[in-house]
Amino acid sequence: MKIKHFFTFLSLIVVFSAAAQSSKEAVLFTVGNDSVYASEFIRVYQKNLDLVQDESQKDVDAYLKLFTSYKLKIKEARSLGFHKKPGYQKELESYKKQLAKSYLSDSKVTDALVEEGYERMTNDVNANHILVKVSENASPQDTLAAYNQILKLRERALNEGFEKVRKEVHNGKTVYGETLGYFTGFKMVYEFESVAYNTPVGAISMPFRTRFGYHILTVIDKRKSEGEREVGHIMIIAKSDANDSIVKKAENRINEIYAKINQGETFEALAKQFSEDKNSAPKGGKLRAFSRGQLSAEAFENVAFGLEKVGDISKPFQTKFGWHIVKLLDIKLVPDFKTMKPELITKVQRDSRSKLIDQALVDNLKSKYNINDDQLSLSYFESILNNDYFKNSWKLPTDFISGKTMLIIGNKKITYQDFGDYLIATQRQSRKQMPIKTLVEEKYQVFLKNDLIAYQEENLETENLEYASVVHEYRDGLLLFELMENTIWNTAQTDSVAIKNHYEINKLDYFFPERIDAVIATSSKKKTLKKVSKLLDANQDLESIKSEVNTKDAIEVIFTSGEFEADHQGLPKGFEFKTGISKIFKHNDAYVVVQVKEVFPKKQKSFYEAKGQVVNDYQVLKEEKWVDELADKYEITVNEAVFKKVKEELK
Structure with missing residues (x-):
């Protein structure tokens, strides 16, 4: 299983963390013989409150149901032995090692470098x-x-x-x-x-x-620093690999829109009507703020950062995605230090300045474990090493003192044999001639650093509560992923007959919605659309209508042709699907008239056309039944008195 798939999964479910609990804490509920404490539930509820998308999940009673369901699944995963699988254990260890890097650092040195980094980024x-x-x-x-x-x-x-x-x-x-x-x-x-x-x-x-x-x-x-820019844009799609006719059509379209801007129509209204960026069009073209180098379109950045005043609008320009018009909405300087701090910590830890943090960590660990810088044993190793080491042919002498203690880190004894093995293992890396004393000292410092960090990492879960909590969160989340993947998500391959039966039973839920083949004419002037309406009613072809109402210098009407569903941005809400010329509507800060050529009625989807949706619905139903079965298998008992106090606290 790939880690990236696991993180995708985490983004779709509520993440539950659980640190070790005191036996004196009140038990909120039990799953079988396992106790779940009130403090854990409160912490998880408060932690995930901002992540909850569904308002109903903010209801404490509903959240308890969600949480008990989660605990049932974890109980089942352990019962089935998923936590013993080599793949699971390997991925968990890999994550722990990666996570430990965030905790194995000197906070004072890190903070100083973070503050310096922020100053430089501004x-x-x-x-x-x-x-x-x-x-x-x-x-x-x-x-x-x-x-x-x-x-x-x-x-x-x-x-x-x-x-x-x-x-x-x-x-x-x-x-x-x-x-x-x-x-x-x-x-x-x-x-x-x-x-x-x-x-x-x-x-x-x-x-x-x-x-x-x-x-x-x-x-x-x-x-x-130039900081960030917040812009709106109108985009007509014509990718760089499109043929010339598509690119030319897009260019003509964007120039028509630009002409309407110059005629006094608002940028935001035109973005709602015509921009083909479906995410930003309903918001008047508004995009999230970005900085230099953040987008994959340098040409777009250059235009955005080239606009000087809020409200300035660019001329049409082309990127690899198509044609754009950009409006400057806001100029944002570098965010404040508090906002940027988490990102800066990550940058510092990945940057070459991390060596300064590493050295500070080693110094602190030496102090913590009482490691003396004067290592008397080094003179022994100086006496047994020779120039064969630089030829990759040196060996430990036959009378080597292997069992003698070299140093003690916590409760771990490091022997002469350990350092001797390290010298042999890293011999190939030392081809450059240097004094033996210097060689031994350099080797020892790296050896000591590695052992100190390794020991701290091995004991981090017992020494750092925050680290322990995050590891526990990941451990259970990964376990849940394994369980769900094997029990529910692979049903497309294993339950093909049941999925088809689900489709047959619920066939009426799967259909193509009603659509129209139509021409939508949009203008800021109602009077002009009255003329267009008459021309359309007279069955005049679209190109001649365009030439009659638009000129080279003035684009009065923009026409959009194609097949549309009821929620299309160009159609007024509640638009009635019937053939003919509609009345003139006020819509998106402009006026529209629609010529409906044909109405395509609601149509039943075949199984293969609906399969993705059917599989998803079947999996939801299967999971609900499965959770009910788990509740029968592992009895859940809620302490109502404790839950009442929990609700009072969360209020």
Whole structure:
């Protein structure tokens, strides 16, 4: 099972978390012999209140029914042994390891880096740089040569000008001289970002090193971040791979709409009438706010950020999705720190600055477990190591002191054998010659870090209540997913006969709704539509009507042709489906008249046409019956006195 499928599942159900409960807490209900405590129910109800889409689920009585159903399923999953399956255990361990990363960090250092990151994200830097490439594992001679080269280039840049030197020395192989444009926090490696933000405008930095080599940079400008833009748009779909006639038709359509904007009709009304973005059209074209680089259409971003004043409207333009007109609704600066903090924490943990957090964590764990930095055993390992190690041919001596204790982390004893095994396992990674003392010290620091973090991770569930609660939540959620997938969701393959019978019994529930083949004429002027109505009634063809009521300079009427259901955005609510020319309606801040050519009556769907809906309905019915069976199998007893107190508290 893929993790992404599991998270999709979690988004569709109410997630229930449960930490270990005290035996003194009041029992709300029992499932078989298992007790569920009032405090757990209250915590889960309050936690998921904002996630609830169905208002009825906010009713405490209804929520109790939902919660008992959930607990019944968990009880059944354990009874069937789903929690013992290797796939389940593997995925749970993988999640625990991933989750532990959020808890295995130094909060003070993280907070400082998060605050610094926020400050940088609110400001953009425009910088150019020169890079002398050198490998992280380069020899001391090559490293020194690269450093001396960058020093000389800095001297030249100070005397001759940075831009002149940058252009002259760039060869795209060993030396790079690049213009970077504006960037903000988290867009560059941390070392580079820090130098850029700490260098004054117009100054040239001192040489500094990243994993790519040695750099110098000059800062051209600094400015406040552009933040986000909130826009509305009108879109006519014509994807980049569409044929020329479709693209041309879309272009003509968008130009007609733009002409109506210039004639004084409102952007929002036209978006409701004609935009083919079905999500934003009912809202007058309004989109969610976005920042630079957030959309997959750079051309759209450039137009949106190019509008200067709220209310400005762009000319029609094309993206890979089709043709657009954009209206600027709001300019939003970078959100406040509190809003951005969760996102910034994630960025910091994934960024190269995470090394600073790791080191702070190791220092704290050393203190917590009383680990002495003066490790006397290292002198023993210095005595047994030799240059064979750099040739990947070193072995532990025959008289190796394997059982001696090297250090103790909590209740775990680390022996000489453990460190000796680590040296053997990582021998292949150490081909670069260095003093044996330096080698042993470096190896030990990495070994110690790994063991400290591993021990903390192994004991995190008993030491951190929040972590324990989240793990328990995932453990049960994953278990429920396994159960539902095997018991209910795979019915399309296993219950084909029952599904077809469900269709036959409930056939009248599955049908195509009534539709019309029609032309919808829309205009801001009722008088113009009266003329259109007469022309349509006279059976004049659509193109000649267009040429009669519209001109190159003035688009008075926009026509939409096709098959429509009753809820189409162009049709007034309650529109009667009958052939002929309708009366003129006021709709979406404009006027419409409809020519109905043909009415397609409500039509029964065949089994294959309705199969997806039938399977879904059958699964819902099957789950309801299954839960009733579980309630008979595992008796549920609710403590009504406790539940009464719970309801009073939740009020």
